[in-house]
Amino acid sequence: MKPAFLPYQPASEFFTDELCYITELSNSPADEAMSVALARVAPGVTxxxxxxxxxxxxxxxxxxxGVAEIGDEAPRAVGPHDVILIPAGCRQRIRNTGSDDLLFYAICTPRFLPENYLDLEAG
Known part of the structure; x- marks a missing residue:
């Protein structure tokens, strides 16, 4: 990895099949060890x-x-400054229970690659 400044680019936000919006803040071969994304879930969406x-x-x-569901753990209410740890291969989802957008950083190690994503609801 080399020193770099990565400016925030809100116009790069995109909607995913997972039903949330993602803005990649850092996800490139220049830093294979980690990626950081800003995730946004609209009110009422799981x-x-x-x-x-x-x-x-x-x-x-x-x-x-929101309410987070991770693996076989009981659903848990979450709010600002809470951290949720999700091991590799662990099933997960999150629901926005509020009236405003649910915003969180999604930090992946190693960096997120689309081919590592598995939709567990796909038929």
Missing amino acids: TRWHSLHNTAERYVILSGQ
């Missing part, structure tokens, strides 16, 4: 059950209220 093969993930809640 993301699809999914897992990440060979990729651990952490959610750092920035704002909003």
Whole structure:
């Protein structure tokens, strides 16, 4: 890795099949060890059950209220400054229970690669 400044680019936000919006803040071969994305879930939306093969993930809640479901753990209410640890291969989803967007950082190690994403609701 080399020193770099990565400016925030809000216009790069995109909607995913997982039912959330993603802005990649850092995800490139220049830093294979980690990626950081800003995730946004609209009020009332629950993301699809999914897992990440060979990729651990952490959610750092920035704002909003939600309920996270991770593996076989009981659903847990989450809010600002909560951190959720998601081991590689662990099923996960999150629901926005508030009236404002649920915003959180999704930090992946190693970096997120689309081929490691597994939709657990696909028929």
